[in-house]
Amino acid sequence: MREIRLHDTRSDQLVQLRPRDTGRVGIYACGPTVYSRIHIGNARPYVVFSLLARFLAHEGYETTLVINITDVNDKIYDAARAQSRPSAELAAEMTAHYMADTETLGLGRPDHEPLASRTMGPIVDHIAALVESGHAYPAGGDVYFRVRSDEGYGSLSHRRLDDMDQGEDESGPHPPAERKEDPLDFALWKAHKPGEDTVWESPWGPGRPGWHIECSAMAEQFLGIGFDIHGGGSDLVFPHHENEAAQTRAARGQELARVWMHNGMIQFTGEKMAKSVGNIAPLHEVIERYGRDAVVMYLASGHYRQPLAFSPSELDDADRRVHRIRDALRRLESDRPSPPDMAQHKQAFFAALAEDFNTPKALGSLFEWVREANRRETGVGDADLREMLDVLGLGELTPVESVGDVAAIDPEAVALLEQRERARGERDFQTADRLRVQLRARGWEIRDGPAGPELIPAAGQ
Numbered sequence: 001m002r003e004i005r006l007h008d009t010r011s012d013q014l015v016q017l018r019p020r021d022t023g024r025v026g027i028y029a030c031g032p033t034v035y036s037r038i039h040i041g042n043a044r045p046y047v048v049f050s051l052l053a054r055f056l057a058h059e060g061y062e063t064t065l066v067i068n069i070t071d072v073n074d075k076i077y078d079a080a081r082a083q084s085r086p087s088a089e090l091a092a093e094m095t096a097h098y099m100a101d102t103e104t105l106g107l108g109r110p111d112h113e114p115l116a117s118r119t120m121g122p123i124v125d126h127i128a129a130l131v132e133s134g135h136a137y138p139a140g141g142d143v144y145f146r147v148r149s150d151e152g153y154g155s156l157s158h159r160r161l162d163d164m165d166q167g168e169d170e171s172g173p174h175p176p177a178e179r180k181e182d183p184l185d186f187a188l189w190k191a192h193k194p195g196e197d198t199v200w201e202s203p204w205g206p207g208r209p210g211w212h213i214e215c216s217a218m219a220e221q222f223l224g225i226g227f228d229i230h231g232g233g234s235d236l237v238f239p240h241h242e243n244e245a246a247q248t249r250a251a252r253g254q255e256l257a258r259v260w261m262h263n264g265m266i267q268f269t270g271e272k273m274a275k276s277v278g279n280i281a282p283l284h285e286v287i288e289r290y291g292r293d294a295v296v297m298y299l300a301s302g303h304y305r306q307p308l309a310f311s312p313s314e315l316d317d318a319d320r321r322v323h324r325i326r327d328a329l330r331r332l333e334s335d336r337p338s339p340p341d342m343a344q345h346k347q348a349f350f351a352a353l354a355e356d357f358n359t360p361k362a363l364g365s366l367f368e369w370v371r372e373a374n375r376r377e378t379g380v381g382d383a384d385l386r387e388m389l390d391v392l393g394l395g396e397l398t399p400v401e402s403v404g405d406v407a408a409i410d411p412e413a414v415a416l417l418e419q420r421e422r423a424r425g426e427r428d429f430q431t432a433d434r435l436r437v438q439l440r441a442r443g444w445e446i447r448d449g450p451a452g453p454e455l456i457p458a459a460g461q
């Protein structure tokens, strides 16, 4: 097996992947809080950890990927109240949307997708273990984690206790000092408050769990303790992951995960963004506009640890890269082995993934392979390219077909293309953009060919 190294936030080093159970890798990644449709930023961890699981499966590991869904939360109560509807109904609707929106990414589903609302037994048990061992204390119907009782606290986020702030105090109308022993402490269980329309029983009275405890409970439920990779966005390192780690260490006497991986944030930049896509780009809208192939390519184009700029031109670039591959596929011999003297590029591709899952570097090697195949023109089998693409979730790309006469197949599409060119000529980019979306909905993509824009069949529809 290839040696795989990953960046671990706790040690701030690249560490060799040494699975707890030989041949198996368990991954837990924090999923969305379902109070609205998910945006491209929520899709990043979903895609990063889905692709990582694919790569590890390619390397011969049996993988288990768990991505939870937070369906009990202040944000959900607030959003439901603003819409005058039951919070459970809003959460169920947004969970269904999340499932459908991520489904269109075409990467398959995680092995387990637990909901906080259905994990109350394990959550309450975990809190009880913390209370029993003195790491937590009930106070006025809440239960708090006693941060100073955990010697390892701060070791994940590399913060000193004095520099910490648990962020928004979620204990409600009561001033925190009234219930907490120490301002550093955080809530494991929150007493029911008026206006909250969901409630669960517990030994400390009716209420609901804090956010951090649900992940400790769910991860342990599906992967046990000391599992291999815990993932999530870099915005979760503190306090969420620090608290998850503390809860498990304190209750079980062991570290929750061996490697902690964090993906960078999507950055919304550029003045055009606000008008064309909105500052928060809902995933379903981005996919509708650019197609899933371009969205997956875009997310694979940046190193997972780095921030990734989001703008129409970034998505256009990704779309062009997809097109280059589809164009190469047209000339390749399908289901045939690739020339052995091109195998170095494939090896470089997988070596890049093995070194902290460097997808941009891997794509560089993939395009080296494509360039070489294009140079040879004939007699190149597509097997190696397909193998690389499959790990990136792009294994189903279809070759570009030459359409002799689009006008004969879909005259209206040609009319739409002409309208778009006119709009572009008048610098009415909003209309031009809308027409492009309309064309995509009809199954056509616009390409700038040598003789001006042409229509080609859209991929991934």
Ligand SMILES: [Zn+2]
Pocket (backbone or CB within 6 Å): 029, 030, 031, 215, 240
């Ligand atoms: Zn979490």
